[in-house]
Amino acid sequence: MIALKSVNQSHRCTEFVTLMDEFRHMVNEAIRVGIDKKITSKIKLRNELYHRFKNEFHTSYISMAVFKSHALLKSYRRALRTNPCAKKPYVSKNFLIIDSYIYKISYNHIKIPTRPREFVIIPLNDYVAKVLSEKGLKLGNITLTKNKISISLSKQVEKRISAGFIGIDTNLKNSTCVDDTGKVSVIDMSKIVAMKIRYREILSHFTRNDVRIQKKLKIKYGQKQKNKEDAFLHEESNKAVSSRKQIILENLNGMKKLYKKGNGQGRRFRFLLNSWSRFKLHKMVDYKSKWQNGFSVIYVNPKGTSSKCSICEAKVLEERRIVSCPRCGLYIDRDVNAARNILARGMRFVPDALASEAMVQKSALVENLKVDASELHFGTAKTAPELYI
Ligand SMILES: [Zn+2]
Structure with missing residues (x-):
């Protein structure tokens, strides 16, 4: 490869x-x-x-x-x-x-x-x-x-066998990672979003008449902000890759079109949803995984990952970022649920696995998650221990 x-x-x-x-x-x-x-x-x-x-x-x-x-x-x-x-x-x-x-x-x-x-x-x-x-x-x-x-x-790079799998659900303010042993870790992105809002406000206060000076200031502040963001994303993607596990991400193709100008959304809403570059994190994880570990990232269809139960696949009910399953009684943070769904989807499509093996892996995974579900009963992204991978 x-x-x-x-x-x-x-x-x-x-x-x-x-x-x-x-x-x-x-x-x-x-x-x-x-x-x-x-x-x-x-x-x-x-x-x-x-x-x-x-x-x-x-x-x-x-x-x-x-x-x-x-x-x-x-x-x-x-x-x-x-x-x-x-x-x-x-x-x-x-x-x-x-x-x-x-x-x-x-x-x-x-x-x-x-x-x-x-x-x-x-x-x-x-x-x-x-x-x-x-x-x-x-x-x-x-x-x-x-x-x-x-x-x-x-x-x-030589193709290697991964030490396991991690599913990552990337959101606006945090990214939730769940590995195949059921361990949950949260990457807090709210600092980056807050920084972007701050820089935007600072720039809006520059009311010079000279366009050239305005442009220079924008470039200067834009570069500062980009450097800070890149440093943070590099650090986090390095942590994710260092576990030597195969990473499973949502396929974000076509996602940018959703928040384009003219779609009937407000400027602030569009700014917020485009402010954290999920694509950037995905790209970094992708090339680092190949470069350092010798295996590529698996991309899965994100459709329904946050609305289905990660144990029994029934439709879940959501209240204040906590989801509950009417069929099996799962009560869990919505991002953890989504990350588990992504993980399960990715593991089903491991290219080297036989169909029978894939089924075994899926059921073994569900067993792991079931044990973990009780521990995470009231776990939210905020209260979950910030165990980085
Ligand atoms: Zn369920």
Whole structure:
């Protein structure tokens, strides 16, 4: 199995400004030609443009620019199928994609060509140098923006057998984890939500007339907030992955569409539901699980996970975030119930398990949960011991 990840660091080089602008121009021009001449093949598009671009731009970057525009064109064509008025893609931010054979990394420095026989050397920071020193890594493309450099990496990992399973139910203010032994742990996300609300309020008080200053402040505060959020999510996802158990998550595809502008919801409601990036946590857990443990995350359909009983699958009644089952008498926190349902769904679909084995696993799991149900009788997410995995 191939595991992917990327490492970032900041840089202060100003030598790339012209090159990035040229790259952006190439991408936009390739998009225009692709639409006008209706070219769908990547190679055809490259052949069409190579001879035109090679006199004006650095030849090493032509292919990457064309491939990037091809990817944008592909998603544009897909969007056209459902929306005939879809906006034509246009890149307005300067950036640069550097192919793996163009740059060189040696002695903790990265060497990038800017013009023929002209190079810029960027020193790597300690963290990035440490990550890159791992054996068996394959270096991928580099994405360069005004002040950030991101190196993508891949490695071949051996498939391993997991030590067990964990189901995670991700919510707005907390994420509840239940493992196959019945242990419950809660990741408290309310701090992140509160921080986002605070930053939003701070920004709303800046009433300068100058748009440029407003923009600068927004970028500054946005970056601060993002750094704090990322640090927290990295810490929590590391804890989840360190248990060496296979993680089961809800499939959130299509979830973002629910809280889009124009769906009849208020601004504050939309802000709150989009404020904590559940996707970010899912992504982190996904790549870390592959990279460190050698097995991928299982995604399950979230439909009905919070409305069905995790013991007997009957419809539950809910009051103040506590659910009760009219059939088997289960009385439990709603998030714990949802996490158990996710766990049970995921374990049923373990790809290597035989049908009979899957049934055994399911019944064994239910046994575990039954024992645990009495202990958790009045357990809520708030009062549950904050046992991190
Ligand atoms: Zn029940």
